Amino acid sequence: GLTHSYLQLNALQARFGRRGFTVLGFPCNQFGMQEPGTRLEILNGIKYVRPGGNFVPKFPIFEKIEVNGEKQHPFYTFLKGHCPSPNPAFYAKERLFYSPQHNNDIRWNFEKILINRRGIPVKRYEPRFMPIDIAD
Template sequence: MIRYLVLLGTLLGPSMAESYMSVNCTAGEEDIYQFNATLLDGSATVDFGDYRGKQEPGNSYEEIVNGVKYVRPGGGFVPNLTYFEKIDVNGDNEHPIYTFLKAYCPYTDSVFEVSENLFYSPQRVSDVRWNWEKFLITKEGKPYKRYNANTMDPAYLEDDIAYLLSQ
């Protein structure tokens, strides 16, 4: 079964504006397979092209891995996935993949509120505003849909994933 990559943002502040559960992305010539990311333990850089047609892909390796294993979901859970290093998703140092995703997927809130409580600049209307914001990517590497951070129930994504699997 083909899985689609759902990318998450970083922990920021929630917006107080009206929000939409999801927004459709626009089509472009580019895809995510032109990007890469460093593994969480720093041992290698992985080209996203290695995941073409597949995949579901803290401050340190131990912190993040132990957080998954012992806290959320916890219970000794050990996922079978690749961990990448923490990156900036907004501001001057944002990772190029987020620049790409935000260029094709509109912001999910009706307004953008600049905040002094955010620790990056510049602040832009397309910014990822919370760590559970999601981007759904097709197997061709094209951004398909952007989901608001309030879309916590995975069942909400089910119809979109089923549609993409049928293509």
């Protein structure tokens, strides 16, 4: 899975937080139905299971939202409108729980979007891209 990304997201927050950088976590259940729980259940899951070891994020994790499809959150409409998908291919379409599907959709959990100081999205990263490499 991709939950090891939480550790690197914490590292990014610790490294750049004093300079105004903030990681924002938006859980979503549209990809393989992998986030069915409430916000509290998600926080407990990452604390005790994945990555576990009493992990606590050093960044805000918001309520679950929809990032694609008919009910996508307006924030994600904005983000995707500024940055094209880093991958033209969809992952397992049978595991996508939303419609309609569009070329610029978020592809899977842990896709990352870098937003500059002016609030403009400047780059999208695939889910498997290691968060710590954003610093380069």
